[in-house]
Amino acid sequence: MKKTLTLLLSLLVSYSYAQNADSVAIRKIYNEALSNGKSYEWLRHLTKQIGPRLSGSAGAQKAVDWTKLVMEQQGFDRVFLQDVMVPHWVRGAKEEAFIHIGKQKMTVPIAALGGSVATPPRGIEAQVIEVKSFPELRALGPEKVKGKIVFYNRPMDPTKINTFEAYGGAVDQRANGATEAAKLGAVGAIVRSMTNVHDDNPHVGGMRYGTGVALIPTAAISTNGADLLSKSLKENPSLTFYFKQNCETLPDAKSYNVVGEIKGSEKPDEIIVVGGHLDSWDLAEGAHDDGAGCVQSMEVLRIMKALGIKPKRTIRAVMFMNEENGLRGGVQYADLAKKNNEKHIAAVESDNGGFTPRGFGIVGKPEQREKIMAWKPLLSPYGLAEIGPGGGGADIGPLAQTGTVLLGFKPDSQRYFDYHHTTVDRFEAVSQRELELGAASMAAIVYLLDAYGL
Amino acid sequence: MKKTLTLLLSLLVSYSYAQNADSVAIRKIYNEALSNGKSYEWLRHLTKQIGPRLSGSAGAQKAVDWTKLVMEQQGFDRVFLQDVMVPHWVRGAKEEAFIHIGKQKMTVPIAALGGSVATPPRGIEAQVIEVKSFPELRALGPEKVKGKIVFYNRPMDPTKINTFEAYGGAVDQRANGATEAAKLGAVGAIVRSMTNVHDDNPHVGGMRYGTGVALIPTAAISTNGADLLSKSLKENPSLTFYFKQNCETLPDAKSYNVVGEIKGSEKPDEIIVVGGHLDSWDLAEGAHDDGAGCVQSMEVLRIMKALGIKPKRTIRAVMFMNEENGLRGGVQYADLAKKNNEKHIAAVESDNGGFTPRGFGIVGKPEQREKIMAWKPLLSPYGLAEIGPGGGGADIGPLAQTGTVLLGFKPDSQRYFDYHHTTVDRFEAVSQRELELGAASMAAIVYLLDAYGL
Numbered sequence: 001m002k003k004t005l006t007l008l009l010s011l012l013v014s015y016s017y018a019q020n021a022d023s024v025a026i027r028k029i030y031n032e033a034l035s036n037g038k039s040y041e042w043l044r045h046l047t048k049q050i051g052p053r054l055s056g057s058a059g060a061q062k063a064v065d066w067t068k069l070v071m072e073q074q075g076f077d078r079v080f081l082q083d084v085m086v087p088h089w090v091r092g093a094k095e096e097a098f099i100h101i102g103k104q105k106m107t108v109p110i111a112a113l114g115g116s117v118a119t120p121p122r123g124i125e126a127q128v129i130e131v132k133s134f135p136e137l138r139a140l141g142p143e144k145v146k147g148k149i150v151f152y153n154r155p156m157d158p159t160k161i162n163t164f165e166a167y168g169g170a171v172d173q174r175a176n177g178a179t180e181a182a183k184l185g186a187v188g189a190i191v192r193s194m195t196n197v198h199d200d201n202p203h204v205g206g207m208r209y210g211t212g213v214a215l216i217p218t219a220a221i222s223t224n225g226a227d228l229l230s231k232s233l234k235e236n237p238s239l240t241f242y243f244k245q246n247c248e249t250l251p252d253a254k255s256y257n258v259v260g261e262i263k264g265s266e267k268p269d270e271i272i273v274v275g276g277h278l279d280s281w282d283l284a285e286g287a288h289d290d291g292a293g294c295v296q297s298m299e300v301l302r303i304m305k306a307l308g309i310k311p312k313r314t315i316r317a318v319m320f321m322n323e324e325n326g327l328r329g330g331v332q333y334a335d336l337a338k339k340n341n342e343k344h345i346a347a348v349e350s351d352n353g354g355f356t357p358r359g360f361g362i363v364g365k366p367e368q369r370e371k372i373m374a375w376k377p378l379l380s381p382y383g384l385a386e387i388g389p390g391g392g393g394a395d396i397g398p399l400a401q402t403g404t405v406l407l408g409f410k411p412d413s414q415r416y417f418d419y420h421h422t423t424v425d426r427f428e429a430v431s432q433r434e435l436e437l438g439a440a441s442m443a444a445i446v447y448l449l450d451a452y453g454l
Numbered sequence: 455m456k457k458t459l460t461l462l463l464s465l466l467v468s469y470s471y472a473q474n475a476d477s478v479a480i481r482k483i484y485n486e487a488l489s490n491g492k493s494y495e496w497l498r499h500l501t502k503q504i505g506p507r508l509s510g511s512a513g514a515q516k517a518v519d520w521t522k523l524v525m526e527q528q529g530f531d532r533v534f535l536q537d538v539m540v541p542h543w544v545r546g547a548k549e550e551a552f553i554h555i556g557k558q559k560m561t562v563p564i565a566a567l568g569g570s571v572a573t574p575p576r577g578i579e580a581q582v583i584e585v586k587s588f589p590e591l592r593a594l595g596p597e598k599v600k601g602k603i604v605f606y607n608r609p610m611d612p613t614k615i616n617t618f619e620a621y622g623g624a625v626d627q628r629a630n631g632a633t634e635a636a637k638l639g640a641v642g643a644i645v646r647s648m649t650n651v652h653d654d655n656p657h658v659g660g661m662r663y664g665t666g667v668a669l670i671p672t673a674a675i676s677t678n679g680a681d682l683l684s685k686s687l688k689e690n691p692s693l694t695f696y697f698k699q700n701c702e703t704l705p706d707a708k709s710y711n712v713v714g715e716i717k718g719s720e721k722p723d724e725i726i727v728v729g730g731h732l733d734s735w736d737l738a739e740g741a742h743d744d745g746a747g748c749v750q751s752m753e754v755l756r757i758m759k760a761l762g763i764k765p766k767r768t769i770r771a772v773m774f775m776n777e778e779n780g781l782r783g784g785v786q787y788a789d790l791a792k793k794n795n796e797k798h799i800a801a802v803e804s805d806n807g808g809f810t811p812r813g814f815g816i817v818g819k820p821e822q823r824e825k826i827m828a829w830k831p832l833l834s835p836y837g838l839a840e841i842g843p844g845g846g847g848a849d850i851g852p853l854a855q856t857g858t859v860l861l862g863f864k865p866d867s868q869r870y871f872d873y874h875h876t877t878v879d880r881f882e883a884v885s886q887r888e889l890e891l892g893a894a895s896m897a898a899i900v901y902l903l904d905a906y907g908l
Contacts, residue, residue: 031613158488159484159485159488159489161484161835161836196887356810358837385840412810412866414887414888415888418885431868431869432651433612433650433869434868437868
């Protein structure tokens with residue numbers, strides 16, 4: 001009995017000691033990020049010196065070269081590129097649009113959705129039919145839709161506490177609106193911007209055409225523009241809407257994922273990824289989406305080196321290419337991992353903005369989730385209260401097929417869609433402390449994943 | 455046995471029913487705040503139409519008149535003013551300051567601290583002694599300080615996760631720096647702004663002179679200015695600093711707390727206060743500090759009316775006057791409550807900015823705290839994870855003497871000191887969703903306090 005007690009006691013002591021050592025290590029990680037952090041100045045360069053970096057653009061290539069250089073300068077064990085062919089869509093000259101009522105023309109801000117075809121060079125002008133959903137559109141039938149521009153005007157639901165849920169409940173209009181409208185003979189599709197804010201910025205984003213359906217041009221309209229159009233339609237149902245856009249899809253372009261690595265000291269074949277995506281929409285500096293995730297991921301490795309943490313497992317910072325309009329980088333990364341027989345035990349992605357940390361969403365088996373959730377007491381002092389089942393991240397998603405546990409970094413979601421995919425997603429919209437706390441949170445979870453495995 | 459089981463079961467059912475009814479009510483509160491909220495437009499008026507409102511100023515009086523009018527228009531059961539005499543300090547003409555090295559004069563941004571005396575009309579010029587703390591200053595002794603300007607340059611500690619802790623660790627320099635410097639014969643005191651940001655804004659705030667010590671002028675210098683001064687001192691220890699400020703303290707002025715009330719239907723004599731402070735610093739629109747708290751408090755009552763919630767107890771929205779440089783409104787409110795034999799069971803204050811809600815800090819007896827903490831499952835779906843012992847709020851503080859339980863609304867603290875007491879604390883710095891979520895969080899806790907008492 002006495003023996004058992006002694007054993008139990010010694011186990012308890014060593015457990016407490018490990019807990020305490022982890023707690024000290026995590027405190028050092030936050031101190032380093034908040035006192036000597038590089039993420040903010042890196043983000044300044046990526047947004048202000050490089051700027052927009054849509055897949056296939058010169059900006060995207062500059063971002064590849066620069067992040068590779070930064071990681072080389074940091075002296076990570078290995079820095080390398082992975083080739084990936086990416087879609088190459090270009091906006092061309094700025095769009096024009098107005099609401100036409102008799103002799104009156106009211107200009108409204110629009111922007112072509114990524115992947116859309118252009119209008120004819122003279123533009124398109126047609127009557128408008130406003131709908132809130134695909135069922136509502138289909139109920140109208142082709143006779144009421146044919147030859148018209150479909151105007152999708154279902155707002156994001158403001159009562160959803162997590163704004164990503166509200167986004168998820170509205171984004172079908174942007175992704176598939178053109179296809180659904182074309183099926184009924186519409187000549188164009190205009191989509192209310194995905195944001196809770198009332199502003200004059202068209203918030204762009206990706207769309208896809210269905211097969212066997214006419215390719216009609218589609219654009220985002222600012223929320224203020226959408227409100228004006230809706231109001232005008234109530235007063236003048238027969239008004240016309242004019243828009244002109246000049247975008248085109250060029251042949252696929254060669255691009256790269258950028259990878260930096262610290263080699264594991266005990267289990268180098270077990271890999272933990274921490275990443276974000278390097279591409280952004282063409283109208284945005286891509287500060288929150290997803291410059292933040294990129295600089296935070298590089299910062300995770302920098303912090304480990306700065307603190308002399310020698311990970312047991314191999315830690316990789318991955319800047320994925322082409323999340324916005326293709327996910328080719330994420331798919332390529334997982335394909336290469338499979339081909340090279342790499343064992344990825346976990347992947348952490350930051351792609352919800354550089355806001356105050358709230359937690360991590362986990363995709364994995366129940367026992368893996370339980371293991372991670374047991375670390376809550378170590379992380380809650382840093383505001384990471386929400387650790388549980390949840391989404392991982394688009395770029396790391398393809399790794400799940402081979403059993404990698406996915407962790408999506410969850411910052412506060414309230415302001416994300418104020419900036420998302422629009423010109424105001426710029427450096428000035430990011431708080432240095434919030435960005436740094438996010439980097440530290442990712443470093444802390446990577447530290448624990450490395451220490452205890454999965 | 456069967457009887458006992460039936461009784462237990464029925465208790466359980468009624469408990470679940472109550473939990474569920476509360477959950478539904480709280481969901482409605484958030485829906486109302488996020489769909490039909492008035493707080494954001496009220497804040498726009500208070501900041502953009504009224505603007506700065508330091509105690510005794512015309513702006514403060516306009517804010518009293520306007521919040522009274524708003525609450526009357528909302529049809530609250532009773533709206534009234536409480537007289538209170540407040541300090542009346544005025545800044546006068548804008549300050550001037552420069553670092554003087556040989557023929558070179560480098561202008562730096564300063565602003566007189568609230569309560570400071572002016573410099574002589576020609577200003578003050580003297581050598582500078584930089585210190586990080588009072589012990590360091592005292593160790594220098596009068597011989598090294600006499601005739602000089604003391605420059606307090608201890609930054610807020612960036613490694614504190616809660617920025618209010620970092621503020622608490624630095625603000626002694628602002629509050630008592632002039633007095634401690636004067637004790638050693640200094641002729642002025644310049645204080646590094648209380649912020650983690652590197653910017654050109656002097657962040658002002660209150661200071662007090664000790665008794666029996668010379669009144670020397672004191673000002674905040676921007677963090678960039680402080681860094682420049684510190685660097686210049688290292689290169690030229692004998693440089694001089696010039697500053698001129700024109701502030702003065704006028705006789706106390708008459709002002710008011712503004713109170714709006716919904717009468718309790720069952721226990722009208724039990725009062726629950728929800729409040730913020732109406733005054734702001736003169737350089738700021740006072741959006742986060744504390745326009746947010748005022749409009750959120752009015753919104754709590756509006757939401758209850760809009761949802762047809764008839765509280766059992768009396769609910770009061772209180773706009774306290776003079777938190778910034780005297781706390782006269784808070785003291786007066788508690789004095790009147792005592793004099794009128796009012797029973798205040800709880801008081802909730804929002805004075806930490808209009809940021810995303812994280813929880814409530816509670817000041818009360820352990821069993822009262824436990825009761826409130828047991829509501830966590832109802833509040834955590836809204837991000838209110840941090841409910842536990844903590845600070846209440848300056849204005850409601852004096853109510854604690856008569857046993858009132860205090861609840862301090864805790865929004866995320868990361869950005870607060872970016873704006874605090876400076877010109878950038880303006881409407882544009884507030885996110886509509888964050889503000890509305892704060893109002894809903896306060897309404898939810900008031901709803902529960904009313905439903906279950908303390």
